[in-house]
Amino acid sequence: MIGQPAIEIRRLVESDLEGVLKIAENTNEAPRWPRQTFVEMLSGEFLSRRIALVAAGASAPDALGFTVASLIPPEAELENIAVAPGVQRQGIGRRLLAELVLNLRLAGITTLHLEVRASNSAAIGLYNSFGFNETGRRPRYYSNPVEDAALMALRLV
Numbered sequence: 001m002i003g004q005p006a007i008e009i010r011r012l013v014e015s016d017l018e019g020v021l022k023i024a025e026n027t028n029e030a031p032r033w034p035r036q037t038f039v040e041m042l043s044g045e046f047l048s049r050r051i052a053l054v055a056a057g058a059s060a061p062d063a064l065g066f067t068v069a070s071l072i073p074p075e076a077e078l079e080n081i082a083v084a085p086g087v088q089r090q091g092i093g094r095r096l097l098a099e100l101v102l103n104l105r106l107a108g109i110t111t112l113h114l115e116v117r118a119s120n121s122a123a124i125g126l127y128n129s130f131g132f133n134e135t136g137r138r139p140r141y142y143s144n145p146v147e148d149a150a151l152m153a154l155r156l157v
């Protein structure tokens, strides 16, 4: 788009770590993973069972968003997705999820599962727009504040 810097979605690499950590620290609704988990994201063992993607400016390498899914073939679990607060609602979350779904399909995954705070209307809006269905609830699953988890799933075949 004219006037807008190009954004690319690509696999997470080591130089993305600090940017991804910053996004995670600044987004309350995303899972609060300890720093060690993000460091482990770069290990071969972690990545052999996961797909981890970042959104970044084509000419500015700082991460603008990221997503991680764990593979439990033939199914997968969306473990995390977050977009930096300053660039939300510009289509980056949609692009991250679309690229993730494409990669999962290529890996032969049939269903993508996730859980989300029942009040997280931004994330639920994103998931609904992809065709996720609510498959159940986990009462009082989250703390600070206590809240139900909505369980959602998307068939990929």
Ligand SMILES: CC(C)(COP(=O)(O)OP(=O)(O)OC[C@H]1O[C@@H](n2cnc3c(N)ncnc32)[C@H](O)[C@@H]1OP(=O)(O)O)[C@@H](O)C(=O)NCCC(=O)NCCS
Pocket (backbone or CB within 6 Å): 027, 028, 029, 030, 031, 080, 081, 082, 083, 084, 087, 088, 089, 090, 091, 092, 093, 094, 095, 115, 116, 117, 120, 121, 122, 123, 125, 126, 127, 129
């Ligand atoms: C959820 C999140 C990743 C969405 O990323 P984003 O880049 O802001 O979303 P997009 O601009 O791609 O929006 C795609 C669609 O999602 C929905 N959506 C996004 N933000 C929304 C909001 N604040 N309110 C309602 N719907 C919203 C809309 O359907 C939107 O499509 P539209 O803009 O055409 O109406 C982002 O809000 C975020 O990082 N939130 C904090 C972390 C989080 O909640 N992660 C999910 C944990 S389960």
